[in-house]
Amino acid sequence: MSSGETIWTDDPPFPANAKRAVNNAQLRRNIRKATTTIRERRANLVGEMPDWQELRTSGAAIKDEVLRNLDRYLEQFEAAATGRGAQVHWARDADEANSIVASLVAATGETEVIKVKSMATQEIGLVRALAERGIAAYETDLAELIIQLGHDRPSHIVVPAIHKNRAEIREIFLKEMNDAPADLSDDPQALAEAARQHLRRKFFEAKVAISGANFAIAETGSLLVAESEGNGRMCLTLPDTLISVVGIEKLLPTFRDLEVFLQLLPRSSTGERMNPYNSVWTGVTPGDGPQNVHVILLDNGRTNVLRDEVGRQALRCIRCAACLNVCPVYERTGGHAYGATYPGPIGAVLTPQLVGVEHASELPFASSLCGYCYEVCPVKIDIPTVLVKLRHDAVRTGRHPVEGALFGAAGAAMKGRRRWTRALRLAPLMRFARRGGPPPLSRWTSVRNLPEPPDQSFRDWWVRQHESAREVIRERKRQ
């Protein structure tokens, strides 16, 4: 199994998926309800921070510093973590990471493990890979539990079961959870209680846990997991063995840098001033928590992304999902349509870079380039610019979608080269001129019949796009 096959599913391509999803009224209602709630909460909490833009600037700069010197920070992390009793492993791709985890679990003699929600382990298909080797991995995050019991796939980075409403979740529990109370109601409180009862014994008996990490501190060798329920703390604290799969881009240079990210992340992701729990651990602490601690540093395509000077900013991503929650395309299609671990705007720029744009050539077109994602991104990833760059790459590979229409009506906006160029020229302007919410459907510049690629080199062409956009903006200001 190559990393490409793991990240990129065998689903039909985005346009077909999207069309089906858009026609599913229940799905759209569930997603709209949830994203509306979270958008409002985020906006309020970001609004009360007078230094939000300064925090974003610092967040982006810290991540860029990491990426520019990633080799040095990786070595520093390894030395610090090892010095505190952790064992550090390296995995070139999904296969290698899964094999390392499987052999570490096998060495304990256990056949069951408990899991903290983690995008990295989703990305490498760890649960399935372990199952193939006779190891049962139990998801303990409520949403992941819903997904696992429902034989479903996550559709959101932070709230993987966002596409399910309470009534649907109740049905899954009644059908698939052997110890669910027969009179279970669809009150979220009751559903949470059922999950608590269901998992409690597992937490107490498990000998091995698997996690990811939100941040890894090069200076100290520490890892941080942010969560809400306490399932993370159970996994990180009670078992004897802890295995953490960490993407190489998760590093921060110093512990101090957390002062930026612990402000950016909770406000952006769940719309809270602080999520209920953050756990920080450094190797092994005698007498407290797992005494057998492993960290697997995962590449799996990240060094490909790093190669691209425009695209590498996607590696700043802290997986807050703010860009999903504001995306007009995501709101209408949901996450499954993207057919990949990372849905929404960040998925549209990250997946093609991780697996090669030829394997995900539709994704860079799964956007209206409205620019809202860039505005909310806590680490200032200029997603529209990367998307446009990837569109060019997709066209160059000759695998660009002939039928790229997301919505028949809106697709016409992009017909023909002249219109495409004009739409692109307008994109920065739209971002500039934005007030409040996403534009109405009619203003979307979704893609249909991809235009001819520009003749000149992409760089020249793009620079000129920016110049002309700036001109338009200047003109507007004069008027």
Next chain:
Amino acid sequence: MSARDEILARVREAIAPASPSDRQVPRDYRTRTEDGIDRFIERLHHYQARTQRIAAGRLEKGVRATLADRGVHRVLAPDGIPDGWLKNLERLTDTPPLDPPALDGVDGVITTCALAIAQTGTIILDGSAGMGRRALSLVPDYHLCVVRADQIVGSVPEAIAKLDATRPLTFISGPSATVDIEMVRVGGVHGPRRLEVIIAE
């Protein structure tokens, strides 16, 4: 080539063309705020945690009365919690370490904390005396945390500056909760479902 060497080589190759060294990270955000006890309490209430302000001289009595009021008679108390706080209550210690079902069987746990953040309503435990290992404040269903007023800092940067990264750290902002169902925050999943904070001034 080992996976380690190969990944490092790929990284070096990828970043080689442009590695401007030592660009300074701008830090123009606030590194302190004026948030104090009132803000701290407001945030805790927002998270559905209970709070009390008790004068330092009356702390013993206050803690005892609180535990009794909440029906917490078998109390887990890590080393470093004064006996006076638990007079007439059944004190359980973690020496030798209790297994998870035993932790689950206590009525509640009492700890101190390393620091608290007013702006975010966060208490931080670092495993030193009065806090014990991480499982102690996790498995019992009721957690009473005693915070000295002088341990409350305004903002996240002020807290990070005072913490020792190499200790096991737990940041706690309200009782266990989830937003996984329709993005509605509901309390009470796996961590303590009741969190109470006494501020000793």
